[in-house]
Amino acid sequence: MRKTLLASVAALAVVPALAACTENASDGDGGDAKGNARALTVTSSADACELSSGEAPAGTLTFNVTNTGSDVTEFYLLGSDGLRIVGEVENIGPNLTKKLTVNAPEGDYFTACKPGMVGEGIRAAFTVTHSDEEQEVSASDQELIDQAQNNYRAYVQDQSAQLLAKTTEFVQLYKDGKDDDARALYPVAREHWERIETVAESFGDLDPKTDAREADVDFAAGEEWTGWHRIEKDLWPAEAKGYTALTPEERATYADDLLANTQELDKRVQATGADALEYPIDAIANGSIGLLEEVANGKITGEEEAWSHTDLWDFQANVDGARVAYEGVQGLLETKDAALAEELTTKFAALQALLDEYRDGEGFVLYTELTKDDTKKMTDAVNALSEPLSKLTAAVTS
């Protein structure tokens, strides 16, 4: 519910240091002199920026930045033009140390500490010398990134539009009392939400109104329960003992509310210009990871669809969204960590093959038809994929 895509990006402030980075970042080479030369310390005080060395051999460099001042500081490695950001580490509180790992080819650079996070910062020249480890910079990285961002934006906008169309249809059926039709459409309409769940959830005002489960609501504190799952309970009342059906007026209230929130979501997703959503590359990668997390947390346990038991529709949709996001950055990943890309492709296919065993017509079997053995197999497959997938963001942004 609360995992956010856009917010987490802002908070983590991972900036892909594209031009200079062509392989998965890792620490040093071990204890040899060469490895040590690539491990630098930076001391950022109120009025100084001291580096343990003004040069390092090309390859994976690690800057351990300690803030000895009293303001928040930042540290940058800038290109020879003093503008291009090769790598940065932000939000270092007083007396804290943070690490920046970048892959830097031979060339002239600037380092900059920015106490107080304002101004040009305290700059110094920095030289990266030739070494055997030097990597060729891939000129096509930026194209791959632009492509991934554009494709992902288009995907999210398409899913949001379909969500709105199907939700409109769904709430009308529900208001008209066509319960069988509404029940049939329920998991199908929700697929579009689940495919872009990490984006939808980033709107902290809309998500609780739209997708809260009954268990998420603190009734004792006076919270109100609205959205998909409120209607779900009314459409599948058999499991809710002693449940009192909603009146037509109440139905209309909840239905109109769901539709209004979905319209607002779509408006924000389709926004252009200054209001347009950004999809930085790490957000796309984190979105893929986050969707699999949704599967592990809520779908595989049957907690999401407590009344309809259509959890496997959500499961599939989360996997769809995760796979699309992954495929968006796959080309980039292949240039950085081909082995990881191959592993992820294989594991996505394996999870899909397993899910396909539970198809039933256009949809899936109900969660209640699954045995412990079934859910164990699914958990194993999700774990097998999630573990390598958790490395995706670091890999594509290195």
Place this chain on the structure above:
Amino acid sequence: MTPKPRVSRRGLLGGGAAAAGVAGAFAAGRLAAPDAEPVSGAVASYPFRGERQAGIVTPAQDRLHFVALDVTTDDRDRLVALLEAWTEAAERMTRGTSAGPVGAVDGPGNAPPDDTGEALDLPPSGLTVTFGFGPSLFADADGNDRFGIAERRPAALERLPRFSADVLDPARSDGDICIQACADDPQVAVHAIRNLVRIGFGTTAVRWSQLGFGRTSTTSRSQSTPRNLFGFKDGTANIKAEEAAALDQHVWVGADDDPNAAWLAGGSYLVTRRINMTIEVWDRQSLDAQEQFVGRTKGTGAPLSGGEEFSVPDFDIRGSAGPLIPVDAHVRVVHPRAHDNVRMLRRGYNFVDGSNDVGGLDAGLFFIAYVRDPRTHFIPLQRAMSKTDALMEYLRFTGQALFAVPPGVGEGEYVGQALFA
């Protein structure tokens, strides 16, 4: 009534002098003594009797066995007799001796021993045994006064509400009486609960129990801050035994707090929450994300606003994209500043109850907190956490209970005597 022990575990291993030192440190008048010596766990023992029950401000031991019991009789005299028997047995065991007066091996061959024997040869291991009474002891679900004490139920002693995102298991929640046994040796803690449960058979029945290891908070400045199963330091801001004024303000029930429940003055309220952690999913979060969820660094435990572990978090200091400590960071959501400056004394433990049916760890934090009033010192904090804490994504609350913990047991008294007097 304290018969001379036949077999003294402490006596077998020596260490009497160190134990005496601890006894002095625990004595009421010196609770706040800043020069209280940290003691070696192997030989420490804490007296069962005193102004307060042991096991609250006692430096948190490494192991826990906690049990919640239902009283199966409606006979008040039998319940009182059990409390008397428990008092004797608990006092003996905290001294490092057997549960019964005879012991595990010195009784007749044709009868079961009055002590189960697994703690023979072991030192007292800092055992403390702490008793509490749940709301259901005062009145059953239909409101019936079970033991003639309904009028003496403290107003704050009500079943905890269900909080959002709870998946409480009734079989892991509530209970008429609780017993918390803490020790530095798991065998000693288990021995204590096992024997007390045995003594209670026929009068009480076990409702649920919980084993814990690796204390997840620090109740004394003599202790370093331990880590929870997320790998983060836990309990940094806990009230410490040395903070006498804070204990009086936030932990001990005051003499005038509840006119109907004068028996509880000097006692406390004990909140338990069994918090399952979704370990496997957590482990896939990036280090940065983990630190953002908690609001502290994983290494030193310093707040993200800077400094070292015990630096006061600065919630106003801003980074490039909002506050350095995010608005939904755990440390911010539950910080006293956001809750009228109320504090609690936490005494939680890590637990791993094997694996669940899909191969994940059935593991987490068994949260224990002692507070002066759960209505002001716990419920609002839990409500805020359920609503906005980023950590909630990785937590699942599977059990909870609330107990009133009477004050300490004086010489010649039994635990909870003032309630039944």
